Amino acid sequence: MGERTAAASGGPGSRGAAGSLHTPVLAEECVRLIAPAVTGREAVMIDATVGMGGHAEAFLERFPGLTVIGIDRDGQAIEIARERLSRFGARFAAVHATYDAVASVAADRGREGRVDAVLMDLGVSSLQLDRDERGFSYSRDAPLDMRMDRARGRTAADVLAGEPAGELERMLREYGEERFAARIASGIVRARERAPVVRTGQLARIVRESIPAPARRSGGNPCKRTFQALRIAVNDELAVLERAVPRAVEAIAVGGRIAVESYHSLEDRIVKREFAKGAASSSPAGLPVELEGHEPYLRLLTRGAVKATAQEAAANPRSASVRLRAAEKLRTITHNATTS
Structure with a gap:
């Protein structure tokens, strides 16, 4: 912090x-x-x-x-x-x-x-935001890390790989106040069945594809709430x-x-x-x-x-x-x- x-x-x-x-x-x-x-x-x-x-x-x-x-x-x-x-x-x-x-x-x-x-x-x-390798930013493609202490704990990629859909939805709803939490969580689960979600660019694409088009056009970057929620979860x-x-x-x-x-x-x-x-x-x-x-x-x-x-x-x-x-x-x- x-x-x-x-x-x-x-x-x-x-x-x-x-x-x-x-x-x-x-x-x-x-x-x-x-x-x-x-x-x-x-x-x-x-x-x-x-x-x-x-x-x-x-x-x-x-x-x-x-x-x-x-x-x-x-x-x-x-x-x-x-x-x-x-x-x-x-x-x-x-x-x-x-x-x-x-x-x-x-x-x-x-x-x-x-x-x-x-x-x-x-x-x-x-x-943390300005160093691509830290994986906090949705505006640049980088490894999904998000740990504030890089010496310990699960990375954001680990969380996305290991949590069931219901827990991902809870994180997004509680920590990101994301109204499309269920759709995004389902999108993450479908994507990881094809390939591990390990980069910020992958997650940003999943979020954009999960949110209805009208919602993507208003209220700022649609990835903000998901990235906030995941960062809060990773760092408790x-x-x-x-x-x-x-x-x-x-x-x-x-x-x-x-x-x-x-x-x-x-x-x-x-x-x-x-x-x-x-x-x-x-x-x-x-x-x-x-x-x-x-x-x-x-x-x-x-x-x-x-x-x-x-x-x-x-x-x-x-x-x-x-x-x-x-x-x-x-x-x-x-x-x-x-x-x-």
Whole structure:
């Protein structure tokens, strides 16, 4: 996971490429929302989806007393972030893990087991989308991989080969909100009986052939929802997020802040639910007083979700769907999450 960014060129190992790969989405808004928790003192922030380091760089430049711990499951992204942020020395450290490890990272790297802020920029990154060999894009033919951590797990081709039609339909319907899920799942099963579906071009062709012609002519590329669903399934993204948000809240010290950027409704729904739970009293309804320990433990910092401006969306098309929510930790909690 990691930053939504503008398209880039250059090799993954060069300082020039690492330094000019992208512009992080809503960086100034993220800085503004988190600033009160990290300004004017020694502070620790976890960038739980560090990607290529764009958001981390913005924070390290702005707050000289800040240390950033970057988490990412993508080993290639970790290498680029380390190189890009090497000028900050010990103020940046990287951890190769999924972001639901945020609480254990805070326990190991934070002050007294807590950090002052957590930032999450969810979804697929520019690094993953723009490298053909990663297999995330439906616009270029490539091997169907889609793993964010290429060292482990099933590839997208493995999922298409091994799952029955009913499970494929469920994935497409739940993770892609695809109304033609049954037709596409049937198309995949018929195609794999003839030959393994192992390339993005094959899958894109199956999707287009499965969807009625009028639907193909409206609503953007008809492959978008299927590719999103398959990527989420391959990386178990929603389950990881459901674990990560409460663990991140638990990892923040009182007065600390969390900001989360989501890019589709399934992600945003999880973040919204967890923030709303923390911002509400858990005392039984109808009591005349607030029970101790049942007060809200979060204060919402955004009214609804912050979206990219038209200017930012024009400059960086991948920011068009962003939804940013943030909250402040009001009190210590022990029941909200378990550490990873």
